[in-house]
Amino acid sequence: MAPSVAIAITRHSSAVNMRALLEWFKENARPLPWRISKVTPWESLLAEVILQQTRMETGLPYWERIRAAYPTPADLAKDSEENLLRLWQGCGYYARARNLYKLAHTLDGAELPTTYESLLELPGIGPYTAAAVASMAFGEPVACADGNVRRVISRLRGEHLTDSEILREATTLLDHQQPGDWNQAMMELGSLVCTPRNPSCEQCPVSPECLAFHTGNPEQWPLRRSTKQTHIHATALVVSGEDGILLKARDGRVLGGLWGVPYAEGDADTQTLLRGRTAEKIGKVRHDFTHKRLEITVYSSPPEDDDILLNPDSVPLATLDRKVLALHKGHQGEQS
Ligand code: SF4
Incomplete structure (x- = not known):
């Protein structure tokens, strides 16, 4: 010393x-x-x-x-x-x-x-x-x-x-x-x-x-700046069929301009997200942003008539959505 x-x-x-x-x-x-x-x-x-x-x-x-x-x-x-x-x-x-x-x-x-x-x-x-x-x-x-x-x-x-x-x-x-x-x-x-x-x-x-x-x-030195992370429970819905996955353009400051699966935070929005769907819970994904930690429960569902399915490789996806889709792919592999 x-x-x-x-x-x-x-x-x-x-x-x-x-x-x-x-x-x-x-x-x-x-x-x-x-x-x-x-x-x-x-x-x-x-x-x-x-x-x-x-x-x-x-x-x-x-x-x-x-x-x-x-x-x-x-x-x-x-x-x-x-x-x-x-x-x-x-x-x-x-x-x-x-x-x-x-x-x-x-x-x-x-x-x-x-x-x-x-x-x-x-x-x-x-x-x-x-x-x-x-x-x-x-x-x-x-x-x-x-x-x-x-x-x-x-x-x-x-x-x-x-x-x-x-x-x-x-x-x-x-x-x-x-x-x-x-x-x-x-x-x-x-x-x-x-x-x-x-x-x-x-x-x-x-x-x-x-x-x-x-x-x-x-x-x-320097004194640490506190970076408090909020923990949030969220839900993602993977609607998949032969033509691809149901994807929507995201908005907002963080992920705006990217595409992702239907997603909700909080109980009320989750109920709206899943309403009328035959959805199966397939697992959880965790994702960290600087100030928030998401624990995302992922559901899988077959498509409905008016769902427009896309090839996920054809649009820019956030890492969060790629994690969700990787979980879904692994789940499908286990089922086949
Ligand atoms: S500048 Fe950093 S690495 Fe260099 S002597 Fe000071 S504390 Fe050590």
Whole structure:
């Protein structure tokens, strides 16, 4: 454990000492596609939008697929939102895809704007994404503050900081000559070394300037934000026949634009959902969103005359519905 000499560490470490971070980044950065060969600003934006809320291993194939399908925003604007959502299936947080589609239409054939302020005006682009693209694609000296940066800075300073204080600190530390590399280095440090649990302080290039390291208990920062999950009981109905499955277009902020099986939350809506149907209970599926955990009881039912059945591969489905359909398929396999 490091000696408790925090008192001897100055409040603001110098930018010169922090240069060690850029050296570390050059030697240790993961060989991500955009670090190996040059990518366009549009491809850079696609990567930021996808990877901000999706893990790297999961998100990279989506990035490859979507940039190949839509090499420019104009290519995306020419296609349908449904086709984009189909490519996005399984990546989660579908509002990102819908906003990307709006963004492509907003550009109306033009290139991406080149400054932080103008990027920020585009649909679905928040301060983090605008800063990432402006600094990495256009070299504008603007700091990124994602969860990794928040953790690194909280620990460097050894105190709980508000979001605006984190951004101010990140801006103070930013290397104006290499803002893109600097931002990536801060985030890479948070991903690889300054991890939420068991940070590898002994391998950290900025440990001499880190107050948390010198306290011997870096994990106490940043303070955890509470993410209370509501538990909800829901019902899904799989109506299947020779022509496919009964699927409906979903609406709402989370799953709008995707398709799914008939679904209800709460007793009254469940009764309405099943009314008049010969339905068999076939099992349960659990699905987590950030703030809610769904426990879904799944029923199976034969189609009625006016049910329109579709091939589930022909429409974009949410992960939740794919889980429900996988359960149904397994059940059918057991019956045959
Ligand atoms: S010394 Fe440890 S706590 Fe401080 S920034 Fe490095 S990894 Fe994080």
